[in-house]
Amino acid sequence: MSTAPAPAPVDPNKAIRIARFFSYPKQVLYLLASFIALISICHFISLGYYFLTRHRRRAVPNGPPDGQKIYWSRLPAAAIDTLRAISFRYTIPLGANYTFNFAELGLTVGYIGVLFTWTFVNTTNLQGMRVDPKYFANRAGTIAASQIPIMAALGMRNNLVSWLTGVSFDKLNYLHRLSARIICILGWIHGGGRVTVGLLTDETPNHAWVRCGALAVSTLTLLCIFTVRPVRARSYEVFLAVHLVGALIFMLGILFHLTGRTLTYYGAWPAFVVWGVDRGLRLIQLALYNPPSALFSAFSPRAAADSASTTNAEDNANATITRLSPHFLRIAVPRRRALHWSAGQSAFLSFPTLGGSPFASHPFTIATIDDDKSNIDTESLIFILRIRSGTTKRLAHFASTSGATLPVLLNGPTSAPPHLARADAAVLLAGGSGVAFTLPLLLDAISRATVGAPTCARILFVWAVRDLDHIQWIAPLLAPALARVPPTLALSLQFHITGDAADLTDDPADTPSGASELSLSDGDAEKALPTPTSGSDSGADPEKEPADSELEKGTARALLASPNVRVLRGRPDVARILGEALRADGTSHVSVNVCGTHALAESVRRALRTPRASAILHGAPTVALHVEAFGDAVSLLSIIRPLHFPSLCAGADFLVSHAQ
Template sequence: MNMDMDMGNMDMGNGPSPFYLQKIYWAVVGSFVGAATFANIVDHFLAFQRLRDSTLTPSKPKSLFFSAYATLTALAREASYATPPPISIYDRKFHYAPLGPVAIAVANMIVVVVLCFYKLDTQDQWSWEDIGYRTGFITIAQLPLIFLLAGRQNILGLIAGIDYQRLSWLHRWVARTVWLCATFHMGFWFRSWGRYHYIASQLQNDYFAKRGFAAWCILTFIVISSMRPVRSLGYEFFVIQHLVMFVGFIIAVWLHATAEVKVWVWISIGLLVFDRVARYTWATYINLSIFRRSSGSSRTLWANSASFTPLPGNVTRITIENPGTGWSAGQYMFLACHAIAPLQTHPFTIASIPEDKKIELLVRAEKGSTRRFFQYALKHAHVLGTEPATSSKKTRAVFLDGPYGRLRSLRQFDSVVLIAGGMGATFTVPLLRDIVARWKEGSVRGTQAVTRRIRFIWAIKSRAHLSWFETQLRAMPTDVDACQCEDPDIARGVEIGIYVTCDEKLEQPPSNVPCQPKTALPARPERGGTRDSDEERSGAAEKDGPFISSPRTGGCHCTATTQDDTADTRVRCTCSGLTPQSSTSPSLPLLFGRPATRPIIRKALEEAEGESAVIVCGPRGLSDDVRRSVVYLSDERAVHKGTGAQGIYLHVENFGW
């Protein structure tokens, strides 16, 4: 059968024109994007209004419109934040995505299936070719959406206020929907050809059939290789094969498509080219010293150079002085250092704030480049956690891409709860410091501060991990007191709680590893908290190499749950029958056990006089627990449903579902 026909004039029986159905699909997509854009605009207006509100409750709705909007937002949040409990299969836990993103992915799939089969009878053998044509039209019309969702310089993310990492999850599910639609397309043609037993003949001799089948095979490989268990095997290999396969897929689709529908392929190619050109142009600007002053002592071609310092917990601190780009607290950078790890780029959260005038990245050593960074840092550091003398300090040229990441300004909320597990503090500590820095700035300028209370919770495995941010956290009470003295009429407060879930000071360190005197040794690297996304994560930590790890004898593990970190700082668990000592620092009280997130969040909400923000970054178990706690408390308190309870904004910084 020759499929090269004028599709614009073909008869689809009782169904509408396939070109019309393509427009319907994009009208639905446009409606979703329009709704997200409207919400993003309103959120920006709310932030603008609150930061200039001189009343005692600037983060509280002041009009009927914003009260109604707050009620609708509360209902939508309760539904979208909800997350089912994980399931365990053979000692492995499988976590679910939140219902909000799942609902969007399912809605897209339902729309696609309806458009594929609307007014067509799948049991009528004379309709099978019509279904084959229509499903082909719907399949190719979805291609631009895949590329819209995939780009780092993301147009949808910009207008809707959504980070590209979250859109990348939807990108994968849209791609799976495209694969399903393409399977319908191929299946009904096969079903029609099967009546006459010439499927094999068509695949051997028909121009369109051969290229269409090749495109389906490539897409199938892309979908399988993009699943989390496969892509976690090796990020570098995943990226290379993903790009190669997508190029092959686009070529095969372009050869398979007729002239009437090639426009969808060209749009996809245009979006891909736009993303690459925008990224490479910006990367050139921030990485070449001809545009920016070099951070090194001598002027070189490259604008950014970094020093590497080993820290407890197999963590490397990467410091880039006077970087060629700005950033905001909570954003992340893609970093490459080809002198240490050639041809590898990974995303890491920026652990510093712009006032530091330097980018600091804390990178946990796993496989690939992260492991090589730690090896290099160990080689050029005399004592763990310290930097060599300035005269002998070695730096390497690094290449930056970014910054990326979008988060609603936390300065507009009355109360902020920051919860982190392990390396998740690289996300929450800059947010904490940014709010306090705005307090200090406001005290000097005499401006109104919206945020009144901050609760900072950090769960770590070892007391040694506290050294990652100990200086910043110990300075926090002094900074807050200074702000209070400058403007005593506005009450501000920061409560910090550090939870040690497994204090490894009780364990004997390996004798052949350099470490700081009287400092606890780190645990073997745990997953969670590092900025590397699941699809870009280097993998689980290896057992060999120069990693600093404590023996697992004794089964040191704190399983107790601490209900309130402000009530008591005594020991909450024991390890191997021994009792660790509690912290003697009044400014950074240590508790031993796991934080009970629900009472912590409830206390902050009860004290809030306006909308609150809850931010969490850490392992999936912690993130899901916080999600469920926020949904439960929102429902329990009947937020914006006549009780006077104010809204709860939740941001979960996780790295791929």
């Protein structure tokens, strides 16, 4: 009588490995979801509190702080202000191209720590072998796959994380890059671990799903290498093309690789859904915010000419490009009534017929406000930008004559600018084209004060420019607003003239510090503002100067004659300006908003980084800092933004990187 063959020995570790293989990626997702939920709850509580108390004025001490009495009710505000100062205003340089603050560093270390802890924890087998590859190899792959939808969402303009937390997509983009690099490392750990353990019969490279996995991780590795900051800064259009092709190859490779083990639900299909939702919403925005002829005019010169000839802004798909100086441009885009935005938001502009990638779009700050009741022209969206390389350089070349028109597609709005209504006072600092961000904040505050809506009671607007005639850029928008400033709003404007026409290559923030006031009579202002035939620095032919040049010049003269305006020579003394703002009477919370170069942003952070808990307890105001930096190597996470409770005079510091 034959005996049955003995059953193969069962590896007692296998059941444990499989259980952790499925449970640990879920635990990581639960932890990340809990963190997002916490931020979201704080965000909605903040919004609700602001809505309920928007018409109240916070009780503040009368007069300047006496240095004796302690207001213990301001202890939470002092604690949060100190946390902001330490977390956001101290920066750590990393090489020549990157800078981290403590908050960003902590979030980076925390995210990396969670993923690698769950990858390597409990990897000692029953025989006592530590860090057994059989335990972590497959687990690293599933944890990496579980992060792919999150990575995709963080890189999308329309994503659930932004909607829930109130943090705009551009501030989340750093996490998108961080997640991609961690997934890349985990992918190599997964592959190396499997090779170390030994490949099964159906896991050899002659199987397509295995080769697709190797292709995916190799492609992601190349993307991580060739999309670093220096490469992106050198040629943004090339970066976009490489990113698009590489991301598609990576996603398809992951899809087929996970299909080999019936695990597509871990990362492939959810990521494609996230991508599809974002692209669908973009198409809807394109249809709503661009005239029906826009897509045709963007690719057809004849259709573009027909669109440009229309007198109805709703049907005009062409932008007007004006060269303001050798280094600055103004773009006017016809506005459709369906488009609404908040002051300080950005929009993506695409110029398909300009050259380069026809589908590449770039973010620029909208310098106008969405206010039909004001005297400001709301038929167009105005953008003021500095000429750099790539698209802006091609735009400057195209706009060799004033009034040149070009087909444009608009998408947006995006970003999450600060709400000045949450503060008692605001300081708006800008250098060069950074005025495109601070100007709409000022115009919106004036508009709200005019109709009695909640807004701050005191505003200091500071703009550093090379030449006095640059004031003409904003005069048509600002002069009508100044004419209707109500007495309830204390407004002061300072224009700092930092150079002359012969020295325009440097940034205003790089000039020697210190400022002396200029006393301009009407005759002085007349001489300072160029005439159409005197040859301004616009780089355009004087014979082709715009017909309304004299009108802009007159508006600028009226602006300079306003009692709210001071013109000073030299770079603004940031420390002195902010010190005076923080010593103002009856101020509980100050909103400081900056847009300029890295040097300007750093000078503001230096002035505000010292913790002020004792001063706040004695009645000094708290400070919320928002830095909108262009051409910067830093991308500060504003993940703490939802923790803004007006009752505590709280707020968060921000930094956005735009292609201005």
